[in-house]
Amino acid sequence: MVRITVVGVPEDGCLSLTSRAVNAVSKARVVAGHPRHLEWFPQFKGTFLDMTTGFAQWMSQVIDESEEGDVVVLASGDPLFFGIGTTLLKKMPAEELNFIATLSSAQLAFSRLGLPWNEARFLSCHGRSLQGLTSQMQQGDLYAFLTDYKNTPQVLAQHLSAFSETNWTLAVCEQLGGPGESIRRYSVDELAAENSEFDKLNVVVAQRKSKDLWGGNGQFSSDASFFKRLPQKGLITKQSVRNLVLTTLRVQPDSVVWDIGAGSGSVAIESAKLCWKGRVFAVECNEACFESIQENIYAHGTDNVTLIKAKAPEGLDELSRPDAVFVGGSRGQMDDILLTAWQSLNAGGRLVVSAVTIDTVSEVYQWAKQNQIHLDTQVINISQTQPLAHYQRYQAENPIHLFSMIKTA
Template sequence: MPQTSEKIAVIGIGDDGIGAASPTVRQRILDAQLVLGSDRALKLLPEECQAERRVLSADLEDVAAQLESVGSRRAVVLIFGDPMFYGLARYVTEKIGKDRFDVVPHVSSMQLAFARVMESWDEAYLTNLANHPLEAILERIRTAQKVGLFTSPAQPPNRVAEALLAKGIDYFHAYVCENLGARDERVTRGTLDEIAAQTFASLNVMILVRQPNAPDRPRDAIGRRLFGNPDEAFLHSKPKQGLTTSAEVRALALAQMDIAAGSIVWDIGAGSGSVSIEAAQIARDGAAYAVEMDPEDHGLIKQNAERFDVGNLIAVLGKAPDAFNDLPDPDAVFIAGGGREVARICTAAFERLRPGGRLVVNLIAINNLAELYEQMGAASHNCRVMMVNISEGADQLGRLSFESLKPSFLLSVVKP
């Protein structure tokens, strides 16, 4: 029978090494034939540990290769804090397989930080700036009550504070917790202005706590909605004024697209970019690609993206479907179509759509709708159509009346 490989133990430790570990965990480390970890972690091993010691690579792909080469040896990986909380174990268990590992957590530095400042963290927004650009998470911070950040050498606490202040997000008390668990541990409390003027040790956690009764957003952004913004909030080229997807239809379309935080979205024939901008705001950890063949509108998309402070929108100048070649496969696609090419464009987009993804098309002409419904219905059993016919109340000589907006159709199809 083939020899079964030992499970690799991924064990969390603190700055006190294995001294604080339970007797069972301590013995597992001492019995190991191979111990992997950072140079700092390996130096904490006692002399009685006779295992081969190997420094883990800083590159995750190399780490996976190191662990795959362990073979049948009894191996231990030492990680500071909780290996599953923004730690290495999350990556390697998915890369190599969960059945190859045992994970033993230690108190996370994030837990320690919140304990030091006497704040609960069960509803805090937590993230790691080593994996997420600061610009991509500013909107999440803006609306949060509490925030916990693993900072990085490229994005230390003072730069975080500077970036928040530059966006008008000035309503947080800030704490920087350095070298948690070590003898030189230090906790600094201050305003963002005060934190921006200081430097800190590289090992730190930054906590932000919203001041009581602070508004959710900077004053100059009051009235901005996640989706369904008024049509006049977007810049348009004057000859095409009124050709944008209306706020009412846009809201329905975005709901049908079922966009998640990490979605990749295509907006084909983006015009002024109203749909792709709001899609980007919803897909805050993903990206929206606004494809537009008109150079003037392409420029307007960029202006509107800047106006709405959307950093994850990519304006693509090109004609569909040729412009699809260099785009990543989407989770959701929106097409505003009325011309003869709409069926061909929809087919090309549907082919690139990821399984389970959604294609939503806004049409005005009923003859285009019938053709597209037959085509998409043959491609998926989950194809539906709705007619959007909305009337808006208006005052006429002191009496309430209703004026109909131009009716249109929304076709949505889910890829099997």
């Protein structure tokens, strides 16, 4: 039995409303929604539930009234496109809901811009943090963003600009289908500096101009693309080792990753490119490294990385439980770090540790043995070419021990 019919209302009202939508409202016992939508149904004389009085209370009233049936909820465009339909489906069985959709704002935007949208991706900024936005934008060339009063088109553009994500053309589409329809195109920096106020009913379409991903640095970046603390240029897990660390961690798109003893943040940043829907925490206590880490996060556009200024294991308990942990430095706290990381690690997660000194190798081995944890070990010996007069010779780098542990269920 259908208890609630959700009607999508276009911005031009009667011009685009179907007879099915009009009949549903005219026969309703109760209509719920925004007052501006009700203006298109002057024939309705029943009970109206005004959502502007407070969403939680309004939703409770809608659910209560639905017990008697004949309730219509009015929504903008397609109610199943980032709309009220998704919320209702979480509270009621699908068979008790009926949807009468109209064109969504995104459909109208792409049609006005003349852009095929079968491969477009859609992101809502309504009541959400923009953190992780630029990381998700590396997965496509065409996006539509639904903004709100806080995350305005300008705020969206400012976030993209801060994280070196400027290779986009942005179109701000306002009041689509309504009498005040307007479409304006900008570069990222132009929109970030725009002073005019946009209509609250807008959608932003972003079209990529070039394939310069991750701030132009790409994935599996070279060491030269990372800012490093000077004069100690060695505070980075070198590219050859870093790439092996990444494959050992087996980071997935939605993983949570900890990089403990982050140094320049290279492992955290490259992990973030793999878990573009997830989160990465770069944990570092050396104040001299903070600026480099933050600069690298901005330069590579990895806004899903958070710098944690703490000496591990302090602060780790406050982080989201990880699926992968890399320990690149311990500051003498190796046992405590390993214990905290292992206890926090999700089932099936991986703990990977790099060691340069014999002392660290012994610490990790003894800890795993005492805790009866299976340990896989690799010794990495890498040599790089160096010029010698008119010839090329090999220069060996320090051997690296790489330990890997898997937490079984």
